Amino acid sequence: MPHTTPQTPGLFSLSLSKTVEFALNQALRLDEAQGAAFKDFEDKTFAVTFTDLGLTLYLFFTSYGVNVQNALQGEADARIETDLPSLLGLRETGRLSRVTLHGDVPLAEALIDALTSIEIDWEEHLSHYTGDLIAFKVGHATRSAMAATQAAKRQAGETLKEYLQFELEVLPTASQLQRFGDSVQRTQAAVDAIETRVQALLDRL
Amino acid sequence: MNQSKKTIDFGFSEVPLEEKVKRVKGVFDSVAGKYDVMNDVMSLGIHRLWKRHTIELSGVRPGQTVLDLAGGTGDLTKAFAKRVGKSGRVVLADINESMVRVGRDRLINEGIAGNVEYTITNAEALAFPDNTFDLATIAFGLRNVTNKDKALAELYRVLKPGGQLMVLEFSKVTQPLLAKAYDFYSFNILPKMGKLIADDEASYQYLAESIRMHPDQDTLKQMMLDAGFDKADYLNMNEGIVALHRGWKY
Known part of the structure; x- marks a missing residue:
């Protein structure tokens, strides 16, 4: 049970x-x-x-x-x-x-x-227990306040992030960063491939 | 290996397997009369808080059947008897006759009767049918049991499906500084208090040693799972001086 x-x-x-x-x-x-x-x-x-x-x-x-x-x-x-x-x-x-x-x-x-x-x-x-009750309540209130502060900080962070990313567009979003990273890797791979081909052509000359 | 040649810890000593039961019996025969006073003095009364914590966490309700194994002088039995009421039942079981006698006399004198049974039993071979109890407790008793795995398996067997085991026991102190102070207290002060109050230094030296030889929190939790419990957890009290392990049978 x-x-x-x-x-x-x-x-x-x-x-x-x-x-x-x-x-x-x-x-x-x-x-x-x-x-x-x-x-x-x-x-x-x-x-x-x-x-x-x-x-x-x-x-x-x-x-x-x-x-x-x-x-x-x-x-x-x-x-x-x-x-x-x-x-x-x-x-x-x-x-x-x-x-x-x-x-x-x-x-x-x-x-x-x-x-x-x-x-x-x-x-x-x-x-x-009055002292304890008050202490408990104060403790409870403090914990609640701390949790609220953390939540407010998180919320403020989210808001700022969204403002910078979507309103001002001065910061990339996570998916934009991911796409950028992927593109860099693809470009790097293509450059490596071209380098290999060029080297092969030079070797033939 | 021949059974009689196997040894087991008795405090910091190694004794033949069958010898531990006799020696533990000797210790508790010796301390039974002053066990409650000593507990109060040794723990500065905190053992009452540990037990109250256990009782409250048990969530026991009227009509339930409770086994208080190694129930000794009946602290938990008394509280559980009041809670399960006349429609419930509490069994105080202990391997030591002297402790059961002290517990029974004390509870009867306090008007706790009618829903309490007393039995002398070995934790490794409980004389109860399968699926008998809603709740089983063993407070400050498991470390004295010779074969703890067997006792845990027996406790699992006698619990009803949905039943809960609560093991209250001294454990490993988690705070290094406190651990040092606690060691000093256990090996230097505790035996001297035993001599002063109960005129029995050796028994209290054993109590201190047996605490150190008892499995730590995680080991005991694993032992409970190995014994068949479907779920187990533990709660440290006073930085692990005492831990309350709980196991559930589903």
Whole structure:
């Protein structure tokens, strides 16, 4: 069964998955209803993608509690796409402000309802990682910026090349260069042949 | 050649083939009680991160069947048991009875029961039918196996088609400067820590030597392919101090 996330999780995502797992399990232990809202999720799998971080965490529930990890064999039953500010605001707003659901949508909605029903101060749990989150975001932004710069440089190069080749016609294209090279070789061969013939004629004289 | 005259490495020493099993058993009988403490001290707790990495990369899901070979004191078994849930099953297998006892007592005390089985088994002759497991792991155990090729072939046999083997093991450090520091640590500090904490310098000297004798990353990957795995790759952790090899059976 192929993995849905073949890439290697970095330290940041490892740490985040562990934190989310801890926060959920702690909340379930402290929940007055003893996590009753989650009882229907046993053996169900969820993919939660944070679009702003480009990161997917996989959640699933067993009789031992909630498990969170960075990879999952096969497909999750339901997929939730949101962003970190929406999760951080869940406690106050009672809903994920930006969310897209895929797969078993009623199941995904039920999970969001269940998450809203328990007391989790995501901001507090994730505040330990605020520095890392910022660093991650900065790193991500830097990498994106570098990639964009490279792409822009490539694009600028292509544009300049096309301008010089086709607009001003001061630079030959690759195919023109190839044709020129071929012509030089053919001319060289013809010159060599003529030289040989001339030499043969001179030898007869 | 007569089987009894064949020799194999035991750390930096060469011992008769059948002698290695006994000696490895002796080492782990000796360290079993303090194995977890020593792992924490020796790796400064990083072994937990390596294992967490392995668990996360496994992509294990509820209902699956997992073999934790050389499972020892049950770190991975515990995590996998929580993940596969009651509809799944984890088998902690180890050749060393002392380690299995420590692991079983520890997991039961921590409330992990009902979906875990314990068995004493030789990695070279696994007592399971073909195509049994969705996932098999061997963490810090393969280097102690006498015939690694045979063990890898057995692991391939017991995996279901689509199943995955994960080998977490000390490996070859890729960064030259770190390699020197690591060598110094392994041969000068590690055995002394073993003496201090477990009162067993020789066993930890063996652990350091056995790490150096273990096949490097590319060699082990090729061994996995030779054993029948359809695909294999590896991931270095901490500059190759540890490598996680993965093999798939299709």
